[in-house]
Amino acid sequence: MTAQRRVQILEVSPRDGLQAEERTLSTEAKLELIARLADAGHTAIEATSFVSPSAVPQLADAAELLGRLERKPGVRYPVLVPNERGLERAIAAGANDVAVFVSASESYSKKNLNRGRAEALEGALAVVGRATSAGLRVRGITSMVVADPWDGPTDPKTVVDVGLRFLDAGCDDLSLGDTVGYGTPADVRRLLEAHAAAGIGMERIGLHLHDTYGQGLAGVLAGIEMGIANVDASIGGIGGSPFAKHASGNLATEDVVWMLDGMGIATGLDVRKLAATTKWMAGQLGRELPGRAARALNG
Amino acid sequence: MTAQRRVQILEVSPRDGLQAEERTLSTEAKLELIARLADAGHTAIEATSFVSPSAVPQLADAAELLGRLERKPGVRYPVLVPNERGLERAIAAGANDVAVFVSASESYSKKNLNRGRAEALEGALAVVGRATSAGLRVRGITSMVVADPWDGPTDPKTVVDVGLRFLDAGCDDLSLGDTVGYGTPADVRRLLEAHAAAGIGMERIGLHLHDTYGQGLAGVLAGIEMGIANVDASIGGIGGSPFAKHASGNLATEDVVWMLDGMGIATGLDVRKLAATTKWMAGQLGRELPGRAARALNG
Numbered sequence: 001m002t003a004q005r006r007v008q009i010l011e012v013s014p015r016d017g018l019q020a021e022e023r024t025l026s027t028e029a030k031l032e033l034i035a036r037l038a039d040a041g042h043t044a045i046e047a048t049s050f051v052s053p054s055a056v057p058q059l060a061d062a063a064e065l066l067g068r069l070e071r072k073p074g075v076r077y078p079v080l081v082p083n084e085r086g087l088e089r090a091i092a093a094g095a096n097d098v099a100v101f102v103s104a105s106e107s108y109s110k111k112n113l114n115r116g117r118a119e120a121l122e123g124a125l126a127v128v129g130r131a132t133s134a135g136l137r138v139r140g141i142t143s144m145v146v147a148d149p150w151d152g153p154t155d156p157k158t159v160v161d162v163g164l165r166f167l168d169a170g171c172d173d174l175s176l177g178d179t180v181g182y183g184t185p186a187d188v189r190r191l192l193e194a195h196a197a198a199g200i201g202m203e204r205i206g207l208h209l210h211d212t213y214g215q216g217l218a219g220v221l222a223g224i225e226m227g228i229a230n231v232d233a234s235i236g237g238i239g240g241s242p243f244a245k246h247a248s249g250n251l252a253t254e255d256v257v258w259m260l261d262g263m264g265i266a267t268g269l270d271v272r273k274l275a276a277t278t279k280w281m282a283g284q285l286g287r288e289l290p291g292r293a294a295r296a297l298n299g
Numbered sequence: 300m301t302a303q304r305r306v307q308i309l310e311v312s313p314r315d316g317l318q319a320e321e322r323t324l325s326t327e328a329k330l331e332l333i334a335r336l337a338d339a340g341h342t343a344i345e346a347t348s349f350v351s352p353s354a355v356p357q358l359a360d361a362a363e364l365l366g367r368l369e370r371k372p373g374v375r376y377p378v379l380v381p382n383e384r385g386l387e388r389a390i391a392a393g394a395n396d397v398a399v400f401v402s403a404s405e406s407y408s409k410k411n412l413n414r415g416r417a418e419a420l421e422g423a424l425a426v427v428g429r430a431t432s433a434g435l436r437v438r439g440i441t442s443m444v445v446a447d448p449w450d451g452p453t454d455p456k457t458v459v460d461v462g463l464r465f466l467d468a469g470c471d472d473l474s475l476g477d478t479v480g481y482g483t484p485a486d487v488r489r490l491l492e493a494h495a496a497a498g499i500g501m502e503r504i505g506l507h508l509h510d511t512y513g514q515g516l517a518g519v520l521a522g523i524e525m526g527i528a529n530v531d532a533s534i535g536g537i538g539g540s541p542f543a544k545h546a547s548g549n550l551a552t553e554d555v556v557w558m559l560d561g562m563g564i565a566t567g568l569d570v571r572k573l574a575a576t577t578k579w580m581a582g583q584l585g586r587e588l589p590g591r592a593a594r595a596l597n598g
Binding site: 179182183184185186187211212213214215217218220221222233239241251252254259261262263264291293296 | 483486517551567
């Protein structure tokens with residue numbers, strides 16, 4: 001008997017989800033969200049972001065939240081850091097697990113990071129270096145890996161080059177973000193094949209797909225068929241980038257878990273507990289959430 | 300150079316879509332919908348249903364609609380017929396292409412057809428016999444092929460047995476309906492493998508998946524990987540069964556076409572024209588429609 005296949009889901013709702021919401025949750029509500037997610041079985045929860053509070057006021061309480069967070073044993077709580085200053089703030093607040101991000105495309109880099117792609121990458125690599133020196137776990141996130149709404153299709157080679165630099169600098173793993181959700185399973189395959197050809201193992205790659213065009217879950221299926229074991233998702237499908245107009249809707253965690261449950265792939269997650277948390281979250285945010293399985297389970 | 304792979308999409312919005320809507324469209328609006336669909340490249344459009352007008356008042360104008368329909372050359376306009384009386388009405392109205400349906404599960408058969416599964420199948424086979432004798436093209440639809448909300452999982456063997464009976468009776472092809480959208484890619488594979496093992500070729504099978512749990516497109520991907528070349532979809536994701544509470548949301552045509560376009564698989568459809576029709580349809584129905592790609596394209 002072979003061991004059951006396992007996929008690790010990184011729950012991004014507390015950060016990538018909440019950063020794009022009109023309504024800002026209280027620190028208490030965020031802590032409750034994170035506790036509920038851990039209770040549903042999550043072992044990797046992107047807790048918050050140390051970006052500038054003026055850019056993302058929804059997450060201005062990052063330091064307070066991290067300070068008050070009751071860490072459940074066996075659960076990782078990565079936080080996003082945009083630059084060295086953000087890294088310092090994160091470390092001061094007790095972070096031991098961070099994510100650094102760049103854009104694979106020029107236009108989004110300028111809009112989101114106020115710097116061109118090459119310059120932003122050098123800055124990010126410096127942050128990776130400092131974080132790994134400080135003993136932190138580091139993930140390297142690349143966004144717009146399939147296309148950019150202004151620049152058009154992204155060359156997979158560009159994404160691979162960024163990934164190699166991230167790994168060389170000491171990143172533990174990579175996240176490939178199709179920020180605008182243009183990608184189909186063919187794009188996912190092409191991208192992963194390019195990484196494999198460059199010697200980057202599938203076990204070091206996480207897929208971060210959006211459901212803007214309804215393609216998220218099909219892309220995850222394609223990735224899993226190629227050996228991917230790390231997937232980003234957000235309960236109820238909340239979130240997206242406040243800087244990319246077309247980036248509505250992360251892939252809903254419950255939709256992913258429903259699929260993986262049905263395929264006999266273990267996630268350690270309880271889809272009904274997740275759906276209950278989505279229902280609670282919809283109440284907190286004052287809007288209906290787009291994820292399908294949660295609606296069906298709560299309906 | 301090999302020929303480009305092709306997938307035929309059967310557009311079900313005029314029938315399966317509209318039958319579940321609160322608002323009943325005028326015959327004119329339905330004819331405009333069908334004309335728009337053909338203009339976007341559809342070559343198979345489920346036009347209406349000859350079920351009892353008291354059961355589905357939204358489609359009470361079936362005979363008038365079919366009589367007034369301007370048939371575009373190269374386009375099929377199948378209609379649903381529930382029984383011999385419906386078949387007679389359809390033939391009298393000019394139908395030359397019909398679909399006959401049964402449920403693979405007992406409870407849904409009783410709720411939807413007021414008859415047990417076995418009895419309903421015998422009735423359906425008699426309709427298939429009369430329709431083929433009259434020279435009509437006939438599709439055999441089986442619903443609840445993955446699970447039934449009251450009975451639980453459906454045995455793939457049951458679905459295959461129904462399919463074999465349908466084909467023996469003269470059906471040209473089969474439609475496998477996961478009416479409640481429970482199915483994951485693993486279910487699709489299991490079901491198709493069971494059909495292949497029974498000697499039913501993939502070219503005779505159409506997949507009719509629902510997006511209730513967000514699984515529709517991933518299931519289509521799994522089916523296409525196994526050789527399926529016929530997929531049912533509904534613009535904007537409108538529709539579902541008015542008799543099955545949990546059956547919200549057909550798979551949106553634009554989401555399927557976006558995926559197939561990206562995978563280099565031909566459908567003959569113009570996704571932007573489809574999205575424009577979805578926008579118009581949302582206005583006609585007075586509600587926002589759930590399909591993702593149309594929202595993104597219209598947004």
